[in-house]
Amino acid sequence: MFGEMREDLRAALERDPAARNALEVALLYPGVHAVWGHRIAHRLWIGGHLFAGRALSMLFRLATGVEIHPGAQLGPGLFIDHASGVVIGETAEVGRDVTLYHGVTLGGRSLSKGKRHPTLEDRVVVGSGAKILGPVTIGHDTQVGANAVVLESMPSHAVVVGVPAKVVRRDPRLCAAVEEEDEEGTITDLSSRLSTDASGLPKAASDVVDYSI
Numbered sequence: 663m664f665g666e667m668r669e670d671l672r673a674a675l676e677r678d679p680a681a682r683n684a685l686e687v688a689l690l691y692p693g694v695h696a697v698w699g700h701r702i703a704h705r706l707w708i709g710g711h712l713f714a715g716r717a718l719s720m721l722f723r724l725a726t727g728v729e730i731h732p733g734a735q736l737g738p739g740l741f742i743d744h745a746s747g748v749v750i751g752e753t754a755e756v757g758r759d760v761t762l763y764h765g766v767t768l769g770g771r772s773l774s775k776g777k778r779h780p781t782l783e784d785r786v787v788v789g790s791g792a793k794i795l796g797p798v799t800i801g802h803d804t805q806v807g808a809n810a811v812v813l814e815s816m817p818s819h820a821v822v823v824g825v826p827a828k829v830v831r832r833d834p835r836l837c838a839a840v841e842e843e844d845e846e847g848t849i850t851d852l853s854s855r856l857s858t859d860a861s862g863l864p865k866a867a868s869d870v871v872d873y874s875i
Contacts, residue, residue: 663701669738670697677741693742696728707732751779763790771796
C-alpha cells in the first residue's frame with residue numbers, strides 16, 4: 663500500500679505543472695488525499711471490515727469532495743486533478759497511471775449486483791465532467807474528452823468525445839506502423855484491419871465528428 667501511495671505522489675508531481683514539491687502535494691492536494699484514504703478503506707473492505715471501510719470512505723468524501731466506494735480497485739499512480747465532484751463506483755477498476763479531472767463519474771447503469779461499473783486500463787485520461795457508465799472498458803492510452811458520456815467500450819490509443827461518446831481519432835502510428843506476429847509466425851500489418859475513410863478516421867467515427875468542439 664505504501665508503495666502505491668508513493669506512486670500516487672509521483673503522479674501528481676509529474677502531471678500537475680503547478681505542483682512545486684512533494685511536501686506541498688502531500689499536504690495540500692485533496693485528490694491525493696482522496697486516493698490515499700481509499701487505499702486504507704479498500705484494505706479494510708477486502709479484509710471484511712465493511713462498515714469501517716465504508717465509514718472511512720465517507721469521511722474522506724466530506725474532506726475532499728471525492729466519493730470512492732471502498733470496493734473499487736485503483737491502480738498505482740492515479741491522479742485526480744482538482745478533485746471536486748469525482749465519483750467512482752464499487753466495481754470500478756482503474757489501471758496504472760490514470761488521470762481523472764474534476765466532475766468525472768465512473769458509474770453504473772444497472773441496479774443488479776455484480777460488475778456494473780467501468781474498467782479503465784493503464785494511462786487513460788478522462789476530461790472534466792465526463793461520465794463513463796456501465797461495465798464498459800476503456801483501452802489503454804485513450805483520452806476521453808470533457809463532458810463526454812461513454813456508454814460502450816472504447817479501443818486503446820483513441821480520442822473519444824461527444825454524447826454519446828464516439829471515437830474521433832486513433833493514434834496514426836497504430837494505423838500505419840504497428841505490426842504483430844500471429845500464431846503461425848506471419849507478420850500482419852494492423853492497418854489493413856482498420857476501416858477508415860479518406861480523412862484517416864474510422865468510418866463510424868467520421869460520420870459524427872463535429873469539428874466545432
